[in-house]
Amino acid sequence: MSETHVDPMWVQVSYLVAAVLFILALKSMSSPRTARTGVLIGAIGAALATGVLFFSGIKLANLALIIGFLVVGSLLGLVAARRVKMTAMPQLVALFNGVGGGAAALIAVVEYLVVDSDDPLFLIFTVATVIVGSIAFSGSIVTYLKLQELMTTRPVVIPLGKWITILVAVATVVGGVWLIVQPQEWLLWALLGLSLVFGVLFVLPVGGADVPIVISLLNAMTGLAVAASGYVLGNVLLLIAGTLVGASGTLLTNLMAKAMGRPLTSTLFGAFSGTTAGGAGSGTDRPVRSGSANDVAIMLGFAGKVILVPGYGLAVAQAQSTLRELADLLAEKGIEVDYAIHPVAGRMPGHMNVLLAEANVPYEQLKEMDEINPEFSATDVVLVVGANDVVNPAARTDQTAPIYGMPILDVDAAQQIVFLKRSMRPGFAGIENEILFDPKTTLLFGDAKDSLTKVVAALKNV
Amino acid sequence: MDGIALLTIFILSVFVGFEVVSKVSTVLHTPLMSGANAIHGVVVMGAIIVAGKSEPNSLALWIALAAVLLGAINLVGGFVVTDRMLEMFKSKKPAAAAEDGGAA
CATH class of the missing domain: 1.10.287 (Helix Hairpins)
Incomplete structure (x- = not known):
């Protein structure tokens, strides 16, 4: 101080x-x-x-x-x-969070260089700020790269990664304690470097679907780093603001993990074991039934109840408005239409709501998972637009799948399922979806916007 | 301010932090996280303080200025992007019920 x-x-x-x-x-x-x-x-x-x-x-x-x-x-x-396009918003938030953590770490470095103090409390909080801030910084950069798909979204498991991570963690803690006991400048730089490396190692093994939870966790960590820097500088406001974010962020991380049905520990440490990269192992050359826009339009036009399941692919194709057009058209024909919104549809909790609101979809038509799931069995056609992981029954059945345990939309209970997909490429979590091979499933390949436009055109003639 | 006073503030802030977000709906998870992210952008204040007491042209000053830059990005960008996310909650006229159950 x-x-x-x-x-x-x-x-x-x-x-x-x-x-x-x-x-x-x-x-x-x-x-x-x-x-x-x-x-x-x-x-x-x-x-x-x-x-x-x-x-x-x-x-x-x-x-x-x-x-x-x-x-x-x-x-x-x-x-x-x-x-930023709203589709890329989650990674921007991750980036903003990262630079905040980086700022906190740098502040502690400068304070250490400028103030020559051997007060142990000052040193403890300086070390804490450097470590936590640097982890938040480098970790957030990796989440940014993953979400921006500048690197693979699958869990990265380096050989001996678990041991390297533990080694770096131990070195960081030892370095921190050493710096508190025997302040010396080179150790501070070493500590900064070790913490940055740990941040990368910590986030690398996290699978794509769990990235939002990690962003939230890193956000809470930045909060704590800011709080600690407030202590270092003797600034009460930084202490309060940082602590508020640290505490609320921790709770929020927990709530998010719960909404996704992911115990926090398995998110953070599950990928260490290296079992998650697997998947069903089924080849993509298995037979699927694909249809034309006309087929889809006919199925929809003669349904009594349709549920739309929008996913990230919809957002990427900027097809929100076209989907709304389709929904309006169906409603005009007296067909009951609802949107089923998975808590993490898109890339993060609530992301899809934001995207659909942009297209002026009435808020009341958006049904959350718990509300809509019992309705699937009474539904004639489910139209899945650019979603995959959030409807993948592997989450219920396949214990080795990275998304195992995540609550999903029970689209397989519906009479017929239509997938608008770009290709047979698996979703963000990188696992095969068995529903695609189900006999009651029809696939319409292509860009979500093109496909929807064709379906809308065909529907007008039904 | 002495250590105990700061510790008191810290502990109380933890409880307040838990309490204020305990009833958030799933829909708001992302905007709330983003908003909290913006709030810790006040770290820029700390950056300004350390920059203000660094020697001119010293290594410390340039590091501190980098922190000012990063903190400002966090603070301003954080609030603006959160506001964009929340545009969905701007008051709209209530939409009429879309379905009225006619024959297909």
């Missing part, structure tokens, strides 16, 4: 106000009605705190450079956030 500067009363009160605004922001963002206001409240709190800092009387040398970097960073963040 730096003891040289004590904030004046009005500054401390401003920080208190900002802390309260952060709490209110998180609270508001937990409810659909107030979520948008919550973002505004949080942004006001952050702007207030950052603005006050400049006038708090704290010694700020290099002011021009600081403001320059602040402006450039803000612009980069703004442009990235504005330009």
Whole structure:
């Protein structure tokens, strides 16, 4: 802790106000009605705190450079956030989280270089910030690469990976303790490097379907790193904000894992064993039944009840609006239409809701998994558009599948199933879907948007 | 501020953090995570503080400035992208029930 500067009363009160605004922001963002206001409240709190800092009387040398970097960073963040397609939003959040963790780690490094202190508490929190912040940084970069599909989305299992990871973890802890006992600069850099490597090793074996949970976990870790940096700097607001995010993020990680039916431990350590890369081992040359857009239109047009299951493929093809057009057309014909939304349809919990809302699909038609699952058995046709893992019964039956235990949409209970698929390529989790080979399944190959447009055109003539 | 006071604040913040998000619906998991992500962007304050006390032209200063840059990206980008996600909850006129059960 730096003891040289004590904030004046009005500054401390401003920080208190900002802390309260952060709490209110998180609270508001937990409810659909107030979520948008919550973002505004949080942004006001952050702007207030950052603005006050400049006038708090704290010694700020290099002011021009600081403001320059602040402006450039803000612009980069703004442009990235504005330009990103909503389909690529999860990886951008991962990236933003990563840079936050990186910032916390760097702050601790600088504080160590600038302040020559051997206060053990200062050193403990400095080490904690460096380790946790670096892991959040490098781990988030790997999740970004996975989601952006710049690297394989399957679990990466390096030979002896488990032992290397354990070795690096032990080295990190030993290095940290050593630095606390015997502060020396080279050790700090070594610690930074080890933590970065650990972050990569930690995320590499995580399978694609579990990436959202890991992002959430890394988000909570960044929160804790920020909290620890607040302790290092003696800044109460950083401590509170970081802790709030750390705590709420941990709980959120748990809730997400539950929504996906994935015990957190198996997400994080399951892939270590190397069993997950497997799959059903079934060849893709097995016979499937494919149909034309016309066939699909006829099936839909003469159904009484249709359920649409949108997935990531829909989002990639930007076919939300075309799907809505199809739904409207079916509804006009008096057919009952619902959208079945798996909690992790798309790439993350709630992602699909965001995408469909963009296409002005009425919120009321979106049915969550628990609500829609009993209805499949009374459904004539299920239309699966660009989804795979979330309807894959391997989650129920195949104990070796990486998605085993994840609750899925029970589309196999319906009378007929239609898959709009680009190819026979397996989904994000990299496993074969047995439903594709089911006799009551029809496949329509092609880009989701093209296929839907053709089906809509054909349906108008049915 | 002494260690115990900071520890008190820390512990209480943990409880508040748990409490405020305990009732979130699945639909809001991603936006809420993104919003929390934006909030820890205030780390930029810490970056500004350490940059402000670094010697001009020192290694420490450039590292601190890198932290300012990263923190600002986190903070501004975080809030903007969260807001975009939540556009779905803007008040819309309630949609009329789509199905009225006629013959096909």
